[in-house]
Amino acid sequence: MKFVTARERSRTLHIEITPMIDVVFLLIIFFMTTAQFARMTRAELALPVEPGEQEQAPEEAGLVINLTDAGEIIVADRTLNLAELEQLVRQEIQLHSDRPARQLKLLIRADKNAESARLNEIVRLLQGLDVGHARLATEVPR
Amino acid sequence: MIDVTFLLLLYFMVTTVLAKPEDRLSPTLQIQRDSSTSSASDFEPQIVEVMRIDGEPGYRLGATVLRSKSALTTALRGLPKAPGVFINVHGGVDVAYAVAAVQAARDAGFEQVTYVPAN
Numbered sequence: 001m002k003f004v005t006a007r008e009r010s011r012t013l014h015i016e017i018t019p020m021i022d023v024v025f026l027l028i029i030f031f032m033t034t035a036q037f038a039r040m041t042r043a044e045l046a047l048p049v050e051p052g053e054q055e056q057a058p059e060e061a062g063l064v065i066n067l068t069d070a071g072e073i074i075v076a077d078r079t080l081n082l083a084e085l086e087q088l089v090r091q092e093i094q095l096h097s098d099r100p101a102r103q104l105k106l107l108i109r110a111d112k113n114a115e116s117a118r119l120n121e122i123v124r125l126l127q128g129l130d131v132g133h134a135r136l137a138t139e140v141p142r
Numbered sequence: 143m144i145d146v147t148f149l150l151l152l153y154f155m156v157t158t159v160l161a162k163p164e165d166r167l168s169p170t171l172q173i174q175r176d177s178s179t180s181s182a183s184d185f186e187p188q189i190v191e192v193m194r195i196d197g198e199p200g201y202r203l204g205a206t207v208l209r210s211k212s213a214l215t216t217a218l219r220g221l222p223k224a225p226g227v228f229i230n231v232h233g234g235v236d237v238a239y240a241v242a243a244v245q246a247a248r249d250a251g252f253e254q255v256t257y258v259p260a261n
Contacts, residue, residue: 017144024147031154048241052165053248067237107166110237116192117233119240120259127171127259134257135166136241 042066043074048112050138062105063092065122069113073122086125093129102132109137167244169229169257188221190214192243193232193260199239201246211242218250226254233260 043066065085066074073080075088093104106126110119126134191202201208208214218227227247231240240257247255 021144021147024151028147028151028154031151035154035157047162047164048238050165050167050241050245052167052245054165109164110241112236112238112241114237115233116231116235116237116240119237120231120233123171123257123259131171133168133170135168136244136257138165138167138241138245140163140165 042109043068043077045069045109045111046113047109047137047139049141051140052138062107063089064107064109067108067110067114067119067122069111071115071118082121082125085122086129089126089129089131093131100130102130104131104133106131106134107137108134167241167248167255169244169255171257187228187256188225189228189230189258190218190243190247191230191232191260192235192240194234199235201239201243211246214243215246215249218247218252221250223251223253226256227252228256228258230258230260 042064045066045068064075068074073082073085075085080088089104089106096104108119108122123134189203193200193202195202195207198209201214203214203217206217208217221227229240229243229247231243244255244257
């Protein structure tokens, strides 16, 4: 029988592998979920390169409307037409009925090569629903 | 398995950190007003037209044609800030020009910037 002597025991560094693997897996799940959620709300777009308003305080994005260079409107990974977008914004207004439509939080992420006419259609739709503000996403230049 | 796990963790950490930083511009959207309420005493808004001029995208401020965002910013700096500025965006230009006009107005010191889609 092989007995671990006191001298051998003192030289052996015993690392608890099992809880470390648990923590690592939890971290992986966290980063995977974060990446997946970000990909769902924010489509891959080439945003206009502008410094923006550089406000320090983080603000809730609210409804994120993506506009691709091909003129597609994408919200939460779904491609919508204008009628569907209008319905979605109306639902959003109803969901936040505690505040007026003018204060609805909206973020428009429009590709820099998208047609301004298409962005204008979205803005006119929002104006028709009495939405007073919309934020335009920009990519901060490095 | 531990090596693969660590590699996966590194991959997702790196791809999350490398996401391009974004910021926002917050123009107001013009709400349609009943024309019967307008009167001669209403102030004339300062308007920047974003449109194609002679086949090229550009900005028109009054009678002045400007081709770059920096020129637009310089021109806007000389205007009074209190009335605000309307960014009237026509079709036929890229979104980048419209957003640049809004940014130029902010850089010039305007707090009241309104995005107006042209008819």
